[in-house]
Amino acid sequence: MSVTAIEKTKLAADFIRQQATVQPRLGLVLGSGLGVLADEITEANVVPYNEIPHFPVSTVEGHVGQLVLGKLEGQPVIAMQGRFHYYEGYTMQDVTFPIRVMKELGVETLIVTNAAGGINKNFNAGELMLIRDHINFQFNNPLIGPNQSEWGVRFPDMSEAYDPAYNQLAKRVAESFGVNLQEGVYVGVTGPSYESPAEIRMFGNLGADVVGMSTVPEVIVARHAGIRVLGISCISNMAAGINDQPLTHDEVMETAEQVKPQFIRLVKGIVQDILHI
Ligand SMILES: Cc1cccnc1O
Secondary structure (H helix, E strand, O other), X not given: OOOOHHHHHHHHHHHHHHHOOOOOXXXXXXXXXXXXHHHHOEEEEEEEHHHOOOOOOOOOOOOOOEEEEEEEOOEEEEEEEOXXXXXXOOOXXXXXXXXXXXXXXXXXXXXXXXXXXXXXXXXXXXXXXXXXXXXXXXXXXXXXXXXXXXXXXXXXXXXXXXXXXXHHXXXXXXXXXXXXXXXXXXXXXXXXOOOOHHHHHHHHHOOOOEEEOOOHHHHHHHHHOOOEEEEEEEEEEEOEOOEOOOOOHHHHHHHHHHHHHHHHHHHHHHHHHHOOO
């Protein structure tokens, strides 16, 4: 007899709970090149994705695929070191399964991060952007199919998918730390090819400030589950056509390397207070 999605979620959560040193309240999804934040977690214990029942298995060679549970700035957290991308061939349900498991473990707040391409010409590679809203341009949705009413409603509201109170906190922390934090709209595309200049012009006309290949499905599922969300993009490079540079993944990783100190300082500052608002 096939195992239901709810049963798979509970089996994965039970496995993780047996190994966890904390009961996490805050979830972190760490995007390309940003997994280093998990190294800041104390009292940490690591659970490799390939040991967790029903967890997707990372297909990317040498890609760290593990959960890190412990304390970050004294708060009980669970961090994904390595995420699953739709472009790898995972289903939308695979991509978002870790968010369902986080909810089952008791997570009520999620910080989602990513590397993104800059579209807004006032932005620069190496800057951080607070996500105010997103555009789903992945021609799919993780909630398509029968609704699991114990997870959430059939038609979840997305009008404040990125929590306004969290965004006010992030701006206060950025200002206090002297971090130049941009703010804007993230458009999620499927990838894996980078966008064409014509597509970037279109996304700009549609109101997008950065583009990326992740985040949107995880946020939709988090909101469906009643998890409050804060999102931060690391502008890894300017998207196609914004300047005359060809796009490479190496450049995405190199920029993430440069922005890491600011990113870590900002997120740790946010983590100190986010569970109290
Ligand atoms: C992630 C990304 C970086 C740069 C340009 N486009 C993208 O989708």
